[in-house]
Amino acid sequence: MTFDLETAAIPQGLRRVAIDPVSRVEGHGKVTILLDEHHRVQQVRLHIVEFRGFEKFIEGRPYWEVPVMVQRLCGICPVSHQLAASKALDRVIGAQPVTRSAEKIRRLMHYGQVMQSHALHFFYLASPDLLFGFDSDVNLRNIVGVAQAHPDIAKKGILLRKFGQELIRITSGKRIHGTGSVPGGMNKHVSRADRELLRPQARQMIAWAQEGVDLVKKLHAQNPAVYDTFGSFRSNMLSLVRADGAMDLYDGVLRARDADGKVFLDGASDQDYLSLIEEEVRPWTYMKFPHLRNLGRERGWYRVGPLARVQNCDFIPSPLAEIERKEFVDYGRGAPVHATLAYHWARMIEVLHTTEVIETLLDDPDILDGALMSEGERRRSGVGVIEAPRGTLIHDYSVGDDDLVTKCNLIVSTTHNNQAMNEAVRSVAREYLDGHELTEGLLNRIEVAIRAFDPCLSCATHAIGQMPLDVTLIGPGGALIDHVLKSQDGEMLRSEGVAA
Amino acid sequence: MTAPLLVFGWGNRSRGDDALGPLFVERLQVRAEGAGLAGLEFLDDYQLQVEHSLDLVGRDRVLFVDASRTCAAPFEVTPVHAARDLTFTTHAISPASVLQAYREIVGTEPPDCTLLAIRGGQFELGQPPGFDALEHLERALQWAMSWLTAAHAPKTGVLEVSNA
Numbered sequence: 001m002t003f004d005l006e007t008a009a010i011p012q013g014l015r016r017v018a019i020d021p022v023s024r025v026e027g028h029g030k031v032t033i034l035l036d037e038h039h040r041v042q043q044v045r046l047h048i049v050e051f052r053g054f055e056k057f058i059e060g061r062p063y064w065e066v067p068v069m070v071q072r073l074c075g076i077c078p079v080s081h082q083l084a085a086s087k088a089l090d091r092v093i094g095a096q097p098v099t100r101s102a103e104k105i106r107r108l109m110h111y112g113q114v115m116q117s118h119a120l121h122f123f124y125l126a127s128p129d130l131l132f133g134f135d136s137d138v139n140l141r142n143i144v145g146v147a148q149a150h151p152d153i154a155k156k157g158i159l160l161r162k163f164g165q166e167l168i169r170i171t172s173g174k175r176i177h178g179t180g181s182v183p184g185g186m187n188k189h190v191s192r193a194d195r196e197l198l199r200p201q202a203r204q205m206i207a208w209a210q211e212g213v214d215l216v217k218k219l220h221a222q223n224p225a226v227y228d229t230f231g232s233f234r235s236n237m238l239s240l241v242r243a244d245g246a247m248d249l250y251d252g253v254l255r256a257r258d259a260d261g262k263v264f265l266d267g268a269s270d271q272d273y274l275s276l277i278e279e280e281v282r283p284w285t286y287m288k289f290p291h292l293r294n295l296g297r298e299r300g301w302y303r304v305g306p307l308a309r310v311q312n313c314d315f316i317p318s319p320l321a322e323i324e325r326k327e328f329v330d331y332g333r334g335a336p337v338h339a340t341l342a343y344h345w346a347r348m349i350e351v352l353h354t355t356e357v358i359e360t361l362l363d364d365p366d367i368l369d370g371a372l373m374s375e376g377e378r379r380r381s382g383v384g385v386i387e388a389p390r391g392t393l394i395h396d397y398s399v400g401d402d403d404l405v406t407k408c409n410l411i412v413s414t415t416h417n418n419q420a421m422n423e424a425v426r427s428v429a430r431e432y433l434d435g436h437e438l439t440e441g442l443l444n445r446i447e448v449a450i451r452a453f454d455p456c457l458s459c460a461t462h463a464i465g466q467m468p469l470d471v472t473l474i475g476p477g478g479a480l481i482d483h484v485l486k487s488q489d490g491e492m493l494r495s496e497g498v499a500a
Numbered sequence: 501m502t503a504p505l506l507v508f509g510w511g512n513r514s515r516g517d518d519a520l521g522p523l524f525v526e527r528l529q530v531r532a533e534g535a536g537l538a539g540l541e542f543l544d545d546y547q548l549q550v551e552h553s554l555d556l557v558g559r560d561r562v563l564f565v566d567a568s569r570t571c572a573a574p575f576e577v578t579p580v581h582a583a584r585d586l587t588f589t590t591h592a593i594s595p596a597s598v599l600q601a602y603r604e605i606v607g608t609e610p611p612d613c614t615l616l617a618i619r620g621g622q623f624e625l626g627q628p629p630g631f632d633a634l635e636h637l638e639r640a641l642q643w644a645m646s647w648l649t650a651a652h653a654p655k656t657g658v659l660e661v662s663n664a
Binding site: 054056057069072073075076078120124151154155157158161162165175176 | 512513514515543544545546547549550551553554601604605625626
């Protein structure tokens with residue numbers, strides 16, 4: 001058995017539409033849609049180039065190098081990988097728990113990372129679609145257009161992001177390739193000078209984050225028909241929560257709710273993830289499909305990230321974000337919010353929460369002083385789970401007596417969301433593509449649905465000159481019907497001699 | 501005090517020739533310090549992003565450095581101008597967009613900026629830079645030392661910008 005629209009009943013003779021790669025996501029994704037002669041959607045698949053070789057990249061290296069090396073897996077959330085690896089290797093060297101100061105400095109680093117990643121996504125990657133509309137002029141629908149039409153929004157986005165990056169610098173030691181977090185704890189405190197540099201800015205960041213939440217709420221209120229239904233689908237939701245049910249992005253236990261909001265997994269140790277989660281391979285894509293083992297592949301898939309976290313927790317442990325969480329939950333009128341575009345709303349609630357936590361941590365004397373390292377009985381393996389900006393991130397290592405990593409398994413947030421992203425694309429295809437000719441606006445809707453998840457495909461290679469978008473239509477007989485390139489400057493270029 | 505000249509490279513050191521940007525920054529800094537050149541700052545990052553526009557504040561000149569799949573070997577040097585570059589970005593943007601962001605956010609014209617694109621060919625995770633790419637890097641470094649020396653000379657006009 002397969003999922004609806006995953007595989008066409010009779011794929012022969014269908015027209016193929018490929019969107020390759022998807023723009024404004026990290027790395028490269030491709031969408032293929034098979035249409036019949038009446039333009040009816042028969043098959044929709046989101047293909048993503050997997051993190052090929054990541055595990056091999058790590059295996060054979062000394063364990064103490066790993067928190068630095070894994071930062072190179074991703075140019076967008078290197079801190080998340082650094083901390084997930086550190087947490088896993090804490091267990092390998094028996095540093096459980098790490099010291100109070102080490103945990104607080106790590107939290108400051110992590111919340112700074114989540115804040116700046118979310119700010120980038122909302123203000124720069126998503127806002128062009130949200131502020132101008134999915135059918136707006138393609139020449140306007142980008143961040144430069146936002147900067148011109150809404151300079152205040154663009155400026156706040158930059159300054160929020162800059163603040164988050166400064167937090168990473170003062171905690172990890174450098175803007176990139178930070179070495180602050182190591183197996184067993186941290187190797188430096190926050191300096192008083194750095195704390196004094198950033199602390200006065202924290203209140204302003206909270207205010208701007210609140211404005212961001214207000215903006216996304218306004219967008220929902222202005223067009224509920226679109227925001228409530230676009231790319232919507234029902235699913236389970238998975239995330240870490242603190243033992244008392246609070247939102248916690250750094251550490252906790254695994255919790256899952258079903259599509260009706262009922263908690264069916266709670267208090268599960270992250271060390272047991274392999275007994276809970278199974279990764280399925282499907283022949284048409286490199287990226288695996290995780291699902292909860294006890295429910296199976298058809299009922300056990302889930303989504304992760306802000307939409308899951310905001311609804312999975314019982315409360316958010318910061319006052320302003322908790323007010324916003326309650327309003328978000330009330331919006332669902334007793335049922336979970338499954339709208340894909342609600343990811344943006346949930347994401348901004350998390351930005352508000354992170355700014356509140358950051359302010360509290362900057363006032364905490366433990367980040368300036370106190371023991372940084374701990375150790376204990378050595379073990380052969382360890383698992384580190386963290387709530388990265390895009391969702392649950394799992395690092396699992398085995399280390400030999402020679403200190404070299406013998407096994408590495410990573411399940412990244414975007415992989416957890418694989419089935420969910422496919423469902424979102426199918427939902428949009430059903431509603432907007434079925435029976436219609438393809439236009440740029442329609443293709444953009446597919447991309448809008450994918451971008452809502454902020455997928456990070458971790459292709460940090462970004463050499464100048466790559467073509468960002470390639471759309472191909474292939475007819476029932478396999479002949480090329482149409483071929484469109486979106487150039488670097490956003491211009492649509494149709495191949496000559498090809499009928500549109 | 502902000503250094504008047506910024507050298508900013510980007511790329512991932514663990515993705516083959518994508519390391520050219522950060523390697524360039526690292527090696528040029530060593531040579532510049534050895535030559536006693538002052539008033540310089542060297543920064544690198546994984547990717548170019550909007551907030552890097554704020555790194556340009558207070559500069560007289562900026563040299564951007566990146567690996568390129570398409571430039572002529574061994575490297576190309578071109579001026580960068582603020583532009584409504586409509587790049588369909590991933591999570592990275594172009595130098596022209598950074599300058600445009602500077603213009604929008606800071607409210608003044610950005611400093612003189614130059615892009616040094618070094619030809620690379622393979623960008624796989626876990627691979628070291630290729631032999632050809634490292635040769636291109638060395639040629640680019642030689643050019644850059646001349647460029648920096650000229651930048652320290654009394655400012656008599658616009659620095660010559662040309663293809664290598």
